[in-house]
Amino acid sequence: MTLELVTAGESHGPALVAIVTGLPAGLRLDRDTIDADLRRRREGYGRSPRQRLEQDEVEVLAGLRHGSTLGSPLALVIRNVDHESWAWGMSPWPPSGEPEGKGTSPVTLPRPGHADLAGALKYGHDDVRNALERASARQTAAHVAAGAVAKALLAEIGISVQGLVLEIGGTTAEDGWKEATDAARSDRDTLGGVVEVVAGGVPPGLGSYAEKGDRLDARLAAGLMGIQAVKGVEIGDGFALARSRGSEAHDEIGQGLRRETNRAGGIEGGVTNGEPVVARAAMKPLPTLMQPLRSVDLASGEPAPALVERSDVQAVEALAVVAEAAVAWELARAAREKFGGDALVDFVGAHRAYLERIAWAP
Numbered sequence: 001m002t003l004e005l006v007t008a009g010e011s012h013g014p015a016l017v018a019i020v021t022g023l024p025a026g027l028r029l030d031r032d033t034i035d036a037d038l039r040r041r042r043e044g045y046g047r048s049p050r051q052r053l054e055q056d057e058v059e060v061l062a063g064l065r066h067g068s069t070l071g072s073p074l075a076l077v078i079r080n081v082d083h084e085s086w087a088w089g090m091s092p093w094p095p096s097g098e099p100e101g102k103g104t105s106p107v108t109l110p111r112p113g114h115a116d117l118a119g120a121l122k123y124g125h126d127d128v129r130n131a132l133e134r135a136s137a138r139q140t141a142a143h144v145a146a147g148a149v150a151k152a153l154l155a156e157i158g159i160s161v162q163g164l165v166l167e168i169g170g171t172t173a174e175d176g177w178k179e180a181t182d183a184a185r186s187d188r189d190t191l192g193g194v195v196e197v198v199a200g201g202v203p204p205g206l207g208s209y210a211e212k213g214d215r216l217d218a219r220l221a222a223g224l225m226g227i228q229a230v231k232g233v234e235i236g237d238g239f240a241l242a243r244s245r246g247s248e249a250h251d252e253i254g255q256g257l258r259r260e261t262n263r264a265g266g267i268e269g270g271v272t273n274g275e276p277v278v279a280r281a282a283m284k285p286l287p288t289l290m291q292p293l294r295s296v297d298l299a300s301g302e303p304a305p306a307l308v309e310r311s312d313v314q315a316v317e318a319l320a321v322v323a324e325a326a327v328a329w330e331l332a333r334a335a336r337e338k339f340g341g342d343a344l345v346d347f348v349g350a351h352r353a354y355l356e357r358i359a360w361a362p
């Protein structure tokens with residue numbers, strides 16, 4: 001028994017879609033809670049005006065009845081409200097009438113740092129838009145909706161997941177973030193940053209050392225690295241451990257099998273050890289610059305400035321929400337594998353019985 005997620009949707013297409021399979025029946029979902037996470041993803045000081053346009057709301061097409069999961073695939077839809085202005089340019093079927101609105105002329109100026117060039121070459125697109133529409137971080141909205149569902153499931157067994165910002169543009173003090181963002185904006189530049197996700201209430205025993213792909217640290221790393229613009233991931237003290245001695249790097253086992261330190265970030269051997277799970281992700285500066293970088297026009301082969309399309313100055317606060325969803329998703333998946341159950345009561349009961357067996361009080 002495991003959770004699976006498949007998403008679809010272009011940035012300016014009609015909608016984003018997420019299909020979640022492997023949920024137990026009887027899990028209560030709350031529309032406002034999912035929409036609140038979608039709202040959190042859009043917020044943040046460095047975001048573009050598009051975020052005010054994206055009034056994301058989740059619609060459910062299948063798998064839910066009167067607010068409870070049915071045990072069947074859950075189908076979620078988030079409409080792109082600005083698709084209206086792209087209706088001709090992003091029409092799934094050959095459009096009728098004269099070209100109007102946005103996206104009507106082909107993009108041939110790939111942006112360094114985006115999937116534009118590699119995507120156009122790989123798939124044989126003459127119009128770079130055919131690559132950038134899907135590569136865009138707009139798709140993270142679908143992952144945030146699925147993450148909200150994962151958090152609802154985790155809450156049933158007392159696990160909470162929270163993402164937060166540690167750094168923006170190299171500044172660790174929160175009172176400097178607005179200033180750094182303003183400075184980058186006025187220089188028509190962009191910033192990156194670092195986020196941290198902490199999960200509490202995690203029992204020992206999620207994940208496995210049996211195979212590489214079962215290790216929870218490997219899955220968390222893949223889940224976080226799979227987010228657009230994430231270029232580094234660490235679990236617990238991560239890179240700092242490489243610079244410390246063994247006597248300072250590990251978490252000694254104390255009374256009640258608890259630890260006084262948590263340098264491992266709650267995972268040893270790919271398995272949770274009962275301490276909070278801590279993961280960090282580093283985001284590069286966003287690649288669309290209002291002062292465009294040098295590129296080459298794919299139509300003429302001549303040097304030309306890269307495409308300038310409405311873009312954020314930094315999206316680190318948004319990344320904290322997306323990273324939270326990614327960690328929640330991987331923890332929920334590991335919990336489904338460990339506790340199984342077709343009905344929520346079976347899942348919760350298996351968790352309780354397991355804690356009793358290992359004599360673990362959360």
Ligand SMILES: Cc1cc2nc3c(=O)[nH]c(=O)nc-3n(C[C@H](O)[C@H](O)[C@H](O)COP(=O)(O)O)c2cc1C
Pocket residue numbers: 048113114115135136137140227228229230284286287288289310311312313315318319322
């Ligand atoms: C929440 C979020 C928002 C983003 N917004 C933008 C943006 O407005 N402009 C931009 O150029 N890149 C943005 N990105 C990053 C790009 O999508 C990403 O750098 C690009 O797709 C290339 O992928 P890679 O950086 O993982 O190699 C955003 C990423 C995230 C996670």
